[in-house]
Amino acid sequence: MRQHQLSISLYLNYFIHGIGLIILTQNMQALGQHWQTPLATVSYVISGIGIGRLLAYFILGNLSDRFGRKVFVNLGMACYFTFFVGMALVTNIQLAYGLAILAGIANSALDAGTYTTFIEMGGRQGSANVLLKAFMSAGEFLLPLLVANFEAQRIWYGWSFILAAAILVVNSILLNRQQFPLKNQVSQAGTGVSQQPLKNRRWLATVGLAGYGYTSMALMILYTQWVSLFATTTLHFSSVLAHWLLSLYSIGSITGVIVIFWLLRRGVAETKLLLAMNGGSLLALAVICYSPAAGLSMLAAFGFGFTAAGGVMQVGLNLFIKGYPHMKGRITGIYFTFGSIASFTIPLVTGWLSKQNIATAMRFDLVIAVSGLAFVGLAVWALHVPTTLSQERQRINHIDQQIVRLLNQRFETVTAIGELKQQQQLPVLDQQREQRVLQQVAVKSTQTAHTPYLQAIYQAIMHNSRAYQTDLHTNLHKEDIDHD
Numbered sequence: 325m326r327q328h329q330l331s332i333s334l335y336l337n338y339f340i341h342g343i344g345l346i347i348l349t350q351n352m353q354a355l356g357q358h359w360q361t362p363l364a365t366v367s368y369v370i371s372g373i374g375i376g377r378l379l380a381y382f383i384l385g386n387l388s389d390r391f392g393r394k395v396f397v398n399l400g401m402a403c404y405f406t407f408f409v410g411m412a413l414v415t416n417i418q419l420a421y422g423l424a425i426l427a428g429i430a431n432s433a434l435d436a437g438t439y440t441t442f443i444e445m446g447g448r449q450g451s452a453n454v455l456l457k458a459f460m461s462a463g464e465f466l467l468p469l470l471v472a473n474f475e476a477q478r479i480w481y482g483w484s485f486i487l488a489a490a491i492l493v494v495n496s497i498l499l500n501r502q503q504f505p506l507k508n509q510v511s512q513a514g515t516g517v518s519q520q521p522l523k524n525r526r527w528l529a530t531v532g533l534a535g536y537g538y539t540s541m542a543l544m545i546l547y548t549q550w551v552s553l554f555a556t557t558t559l560h561f562s563s564v565l566a567h568w569l570l571s572l573y574s575i576g577s578i579t580g581v582i583v584i585f586w587l588l589r590r591g592v593a594e595t596k597l598l599l600a601m602n603g604g605s606l607l608a609l610a611v612i613c614y615s616p617a618a619g620l621s622m623l624a625a626f627g628f629g630f631t632a633a634g635g636v637m638q639v640g641l642n643l644f645i646k647g648y649p650h651m652k653g654r655i656t657g658i659y660f661t662f663g664s665i666a667s668f669t670i671p672l673v674t675g676w677l678s679k680q681n682i683a684t685a686m687r688f689d690l691v692i693a694v695s696g697l698a699f700v701g702l703a704v705w706a707l708h709v710p711t712t713l714s715q716e717r718q719r720i721n722h723i724d725q726q727i728v729r730l731l732n733q734r735f736e737t738v739t740a741i742g743e744l745k746q747q748q749q750l751p752v753l754d755q756q757r758e759q760r761v762l763q764q765v766a767v768k769s770t771q772t773a774h775t776p777y778l779q780a781i782y783q784a785i786m787h788n789s790r791a792y793q794t795d796l797h798t799n800l801h802k803e804d805i806d807h808d
């Protein structure tokens with residue numbers, strides 16, 4: 325129940341983040357008038373958001389591993405609050421640029437605190453990260469309606485900013501009543517044994533997933549930037565049809581989020597999803613880039629939104645984080661830094677390509693789709709651990725060897741404690757201590773799904789410790805009697 329409430333607050337933040345992503349572009353004209361500057365200057369201010377992200381992602385990701393997730397979710401909310409209130413009021417361009425950078429920092433801080441928290445909630449909560457995308461889309465969908473409404477009724481544009489800030493204040497109160505899951509620690513034994521075969525190919529998986537951080541973002545940005553123009557100039561579609569290519573992409577994206585969320589909940593492997601979705605988006609994109617038939621293009625636009633913008637980027641991040649459970653924040657930072665580099669470079673590269681013609685710019689997305697598929701393929705291959713029965717049993721043998729050695733050590737300590745208890749005439753059973761041991765097991769467990777089983781094992785261990793201490797006691801007692 326508690327986790328449920330925390331999830332709702334985290335989602336609500338991403339609804340506001342969706343608003344934050346487009347609030348400047350949606351109010352460009354009003355801001356230009358207010359600042360008495362041309363639109364180009366407003367656009368320059370907007371670029372500050374990207375700079376903020378590039379500056380902050382890596383640093384904040386690392387820090388969140390150190391100081392915990394809650395701090396960074398709060399930092400993200402505080403930065404966004406300042407951005408919204410500040411932007412509604414400032415008239416100075418330099419200040420506005422500073423506030424835009426702050427919005428980029430807010431984005432990075434929220435991501436560093438939230439994606440990691442959902443993974444740390446354990447179970448299938450990784451799928452929750454995909455839902456974040458739906459909340460962003462909801463914000464992006466509702467804000468334009470709100471802005472249009474304010475405009476029609478001649479209401480001050482700043483109210484949309486103030487409204488977002490007000491929701492943040494309420495959400496901050498709700499969120500800070502909740503407890504965050506503990507930052508996961510990975511035990512030495514855990515990493516040493518279970519990921520041995522993975523280690524050698526690990527860096528290849530890392531290259532693949534970091535590369536995918538770039539291509540997954542680039543794929544979407546390029547499409548949304550060029551598709552309408554490409555459809556009218558190259559395919560000679562009407563402008564209404566051209567806009568449908570974008571709208572169907574959005575509808576496909578939202579449908580994709582729901583379907584991917586459901587598939588992950590049902591336990592479908594992230595690796596399979598990534599391969600299927602990226603294969604699908606390459607196919608859909610090829611149809612859009614080369615088919616002259618409008619009906620087919622519309623279908624493909626939906627399919628492209630579904631496969632490329634339905635939360636696969638988040639699935640890639642989940643997989644990446646799971647490979648490095650002890651540095652979730654850092655990995656989130658790296659992944660999104662690559663995404664930010666894509667947002668920054670794709671408009672530049674495609675702008676340059678469009679000088680040749682628009683089709684070249686648009687079809688460059690095929691190169692990105694192929695690279696994305698290659699990156700995903702590389703990561704999936706590198707993460708794949710061959711699983712034959714005998715190999716897996718060998719791993720178990722190896723793990724058991726270490727467990728038995730550690731259990732011997734534990735029993736030696738239990739013996740010492742048993743002797744001390746006897747000297748101090750204390751009972752063998754210490755229920756409070758056992759509760760604490762079980763709590764520790766839950767804290768140390770890196771996978772919530774395993775926790776109740778690990779606790780059951782510990783109950784059995786402690787049951788046997790007691791039996792051992794009791795036997796020890798009776799034996800010593802017998803020895804004493806024999807001695808007399």
Ligand SMILES: O=C(O)C(=O)C[C@]1(C(=O)O)C=C[C@@H](O)C=C1
Nearest residue numbers: 741752753754757758786789790
């Ligand atoms: O800590 C103790 O008092 C112990 O004897 C050890 C131990 C254990 O195995 O962890 C065993 C029995 C007690 O009931 C509690 C804990």
